[in-house]
Amino acid sequence: MDNQDSPNRSSTDITRPVPASTQNANGGALESDSFRQPYPGASGNDGSAVVGVVLQSDIGVNTLLTRLKQSIASAREFAAFLKKRSTLEEEHAQGLKKLCKASHESSRRSDNRQGSYVQHYNEVIAIHDRLADNGVQFSLSLHQMHEDLHELASNIERGRKQWKQTGLSAEKRVQDSETLVEKAKAKYDSLAEDYDRARTGDKQSGRVFGLKGPKSAAQHEEDLQRKMQAADSDYASRVHTAQTQRLEFVGTQRPQAVKAILDLINECDSGLTLQLQKFASFNEKLLLSNGLCVSPLKEQAANQAQPSLREVVLQINNAEDLNGYIASFSSKTGQRHAEIKYQPHPSLGPTQQLAPADSRAQPDPSRSNPPGGLRQISHSDQSQVPPSPQKQAGPSDFAALPDPSEQSYPESPHQTTFFSAGGGAHPPPLSRPQFSSPLYSQPPAPTAASHGDLSHPDLPPLRPVFSVSLDDLLKRDGSAIPLVVYQCLQAVELFGLDVEGIYRLSGSAPHVSKLKAIFDHDSSLVDFRNPESFFHDVNSVAGLLKQFFRDLPDPLLTHEHFQDFIEAARIEDEVTRRDSLHAIVNSLPDPNYATLRALTLVGKTSIVLGCD
DSSP states (O other), X not given: OOGGGOHHHHHHHSOOOOOGGGOOTTOOSSOOGXXXXXXXXXXXXXXXXXXXXXXXXXXXXXXXXXXXXXXXXXXXXXXXXXXXXXXXXXXXXXXXXXXXHHHHHHHTSTTSOOTHXXXXXXXXXXXXXXXXXXXXXXXXXXXXXXXHHHHHHHHHHHHXXXXXXXXXXXXXXXXXXXXXXXXXXXXXXXXXXXXHHHHTTOOOSSOEEETTEEEOXXXXXXXHHHHHHHHHHHHHHHHHHHHHHHHHIIIXXXXXXXXXXXXXXXXXXXXXXXXXXXXXXHHHHHHHHHHHHHSOOHHHHHHHTOOOHHHHHHTOOHHHHHHHHHHTXXXXXXXXXXXXXXXXOGGGSTTSXXXXXXXXXXXXXXXXXXXXXXXXXXXXXXXXXXXXXXXXXXXXXXXXSOOTTTXXXXXXXXXXXXXXXXXXXXXXXXXOOOOSSOSSOOOOOOOGGGTSXXXXXXXXXXXXXXXXXXXXXXXXXXOSSOHHHHHHHHHHHHHXXXXXXXXXXXXXXXXXXXXXXXXXXXXXXXXXXXXXXXXXXXXXXXXXXXXXXXXXXXXXXXXTTHHHHHHXXXXXXXXXXXXHHHHHHHTSOHHHHHHHHHHHHHHHHHHHHHXX
């Protein structure tokens, strides 16, 4: 067999490709200087040289595609920011214009100030209207920037997808051809080794069987030589194909893809930078325009007669507006009234004879025990109190209430010593401090309306009693116990102690409303010692009393002491609980204490009579 068919010679004669991972700057089969293309930034300092090496490598296209994707994402992010900012500016500007329009229309109403105020106030509104116009223009500019940047990002994205497909497809074709070269080389090496063993006499035991029967050694050697030559030709052709595709990819396709992707990156970054510069410029323009609206330059203000916001506000003359408004009513003043003088009647002159002494009016027996004449009595002298003329078995016409002239509350004999459940004596609680005013002043004599005409529920509230605090009633009327409380308690004691459910059963709502209107009009018109004054309906009197306490702004026991009463009621020891409650009651305001004491005395009398 000829030596030209030996596998060693064929192996050295066939030029094999250099793998991509072994390419270096010294040159090789696939990376000679004749196929190198200049890349943007590939010349210059060491940093640019490193960039050129990365771009010429197999990861160059993927690296640029990732960088381009980041540029597109940044452009879209800023476009979204511009859109939101544009929306906010537009809403602010439109809201400001609506506010200016509404304020301008409101300033024209007659219930607002006129004169210099309305004139300069409209100028202030006009300045804000110009600020709104600047905001609208700024919003439109931002919206246009958003559309331009969004369109740029969309175009760059389409270019990225196109060059991604082109560059990666070419790179994949080169990788596939190199894979086929590796497979052809492996087949070629395997056949060459078999042929070398058959040619050197390294024979296997037995005979080789083929499709047509057993083969001899010579036939087997020829068969291996033929297969090796076919594999060698296939290997050589695939190497040539891979070299051609590699040279085309490195010399043409990759530089084109790299250059196109770099152009897209530069275009996207330049467009984003341009929009950022425009955004900064528009912000400066907005602030400058607003500043000129609020405070124009002196030269501009002199030429266009546009005062600043501060100057407009300072031109408002309050004194001139007030004087002008008052002077506008000069035509309605009319003539001055004649001076009022006191002119006594001739019958009251010094020649009038005095009436005889015995003909003077006798005191009204009905006022012998006035509403304010409250006196302190003890349980020891209750038997000496004369009975009421209306009720023989009833109490003494509210005699248990304290006397206002005394201005103090002496303790009853039964209060001098307190006994606990175990029989031990305890010291008496602290005495109530004296009032600075009498408990109740002397009321005027009841008029005819107090006994007869109560059919006017629409009387004007000249001196309201309901929904007025006890402290205010004390300051106004000079009495610690409100007259409505005194009258109601007096009616209940005189006419309601034998009525079942006096405070539980509701009275007539119309009666309560009429009585409330009369008390709010003038409390002196009411005298509940006559049952006709409350329509012979004691339950309505009780309902009126409950309504008065419901309408108090501050309850009888006050919001301030509410928690103190709760804590005192939780004390388990009976004596300590009693003393604590007594101390809290003593700390109540004067009108609250007096009213509570009156209620307690009337209630105690009712309980005693009920037990009898």
